[in-house]
Amino acid sequence: MIRSHRSSAVSLELSPTLARAIRRKLLRWYDDHKRDLPWRSRSTDAYAQWVAEVMLQQTQVDTVIPYYERFLKRFPTVETLAAASLDDVLTLWQGLGYYRRAVNLHRGAGYVVRIGGMPRSSTCLQEIPGIGRYTAGAIASIAYGERVAAVDGNVARVLSRLFYIDSPVSDRDTQKRLWTTADHLRPRQRCGDFNQAWMDLGSAICTPNAPRCDLCPLIRECVGFQAGVAASLPVKTAKKTVPETHHVVAVVKSRGAYLITKRPTGGLWGGLWEFPNRSCPVESGAKTVLNSLLDCLGFDGATQPRRAGVLSHRLTHRLMHFETFVIQPSRRNGVGLDGDYSWAKTIELNERALSTASRKIFALANKLTHTQS
DNA sequence: AATGCGGGGAC
DNA sequence: GTCCCAGCATT
Structure with missing residues (x-):
């Protein structure tokens, strides 16, 4: 039964065999279809990844790119950023929104310089203001090769369809389940590529509206597609009227x-x-x-x-x-x-x-x- | 668990 | 117009 399948524990619905198939297919797809993005040409530079991930919080890739190029040109290292004035940082950030991100980035640069360099693990990265679980996981997996998950909006959407998760995606329990599922799927090698593969898949194939399931490498594994409900997932709660x-x-x-x-x-x-x-x-x-x-x-x-x-x-x-x-x-x-x-x-x-x-x-x-x- | 926090792209 | 975007901090 579908329902009992959906409500079962992750370990039951995600057998080692299934997990291996998903890893293999997604990484293979990524090798063929990965996007050429500015921050991917300096993937071992944790500072560059940090800047990119912060800019990308709640902000679309195409919007970020010109800001990222200007920012890295002006502040190529964490030391140059730490030495700058907040006014100068905000000037480069103007128009991008969520300006607390720039304040935290500037503050964080001071912290990083004081402790002698970028923290070397996902856990320690979260000590930096503005870096939460997702951003820490993204930086650590991409720049350090750490085997850690990174669940953002893209990953939540893909996983909710893949495993037919129809509880409200913003609920704590749902988030916990998504992270647990992502943890189970982590590959031992290329975890950074794997995390980015979810995002490229979510951007190109598993889109919010009208997903291109016919092009998806995971179509055979996707419970949401088999049930014909992929496009209606994830379930979002109604928003209130704005004052x-x-x-x-x-x-x-x-x-x-x-x-x-x-x-x-x-x-x-x-x-x-x-x-x-x-x-x-x-x-x-x-x-x-x-x-x-x-x-x-x-x-x-x-x-x-x-x-x-x-x-x-x-x-x-x-x-x-x-x-x-x-x-x-x-x-x-x-x-x-x-x-x-x-x-x-x-x-x-x-x-x-x-x-x-x-x-x-x-x-x-x-x-x-x-x-x- | 709910709210504040920007702006723009896609439809 | 609507929805949503590589989230985080605060309460």
Whole structure:
């Protein structure tokens, strides 16, 4: 019975014979179809693998590649990264998202240099901030040849189909089972290649939608395919509706430079620069909130704000609306503008770490300026 | 166990 | 529009 098969222990559904067949077929397929990716040309460089794996967290390969090339060119070694300023690291990271990754990478580089080099095992790698079980397994198996599993979204999808695992993939028990299954499948040799083979298979064949089962090297072993349910796996839990928030933004321009401020590290866009702004519960109250913001910045009512429009920006977990105003005061009479504030000309702005939302706000403000001038 | 954390590619 | 992506840290 299918059901009893599915609910049986891994050791029962994964016989040594089956495990051997899966290893052999997947590695053979990988030898013929592996992608040519930048980090694969330096697979023994644990630092290079670390950078790649962190960038690839929740981020697609094609998005990462140009960032990776720039990053490794600028910071070719962990020592060069440790010696850099966080601002410079974030500038290279801008647009890639999840900026805590860059902060942790920079912090981690300092840690690695202090302890005299990259940790040499999957377990020790997890002492580095931003490296969890998956990333540690990937780095250790690829760079060191350690025999350790690495279950990411790709592997979870392939394994859930291969073994018809239909409990919600985010559940703890499901995750535990996936890792246990991956542990059983680890080959004694080429574990790094094996881990990457899952990912290439998940990218090219065992895709989230409309998997190409006809091309899959594991079609004969795939219980999900045999049952005709491969495309509906893994089972994901419904997502909740994202909250909507409104904000007012002051793009203050004086003598060709713009007033920007640095966000505190930790939260959304932590450590990045942006134009002064405030949350605004109701859109209709924008003018009041703007005046309050300008007061705090030290720009009084003598400067006439001009409304540039509303910029909407969608994140995975939030929909944000920025009602944008341009202010051109006659004097830079701002008060309390400490180290977290700065004036930056357009060309300097391009070298600062700004969020994509801030870039879009800047474009909107510039459109107004050029239209009216 | 649930939530916060970006942005873009694919459909 | 929707879904999802080489996850991790925090609570």
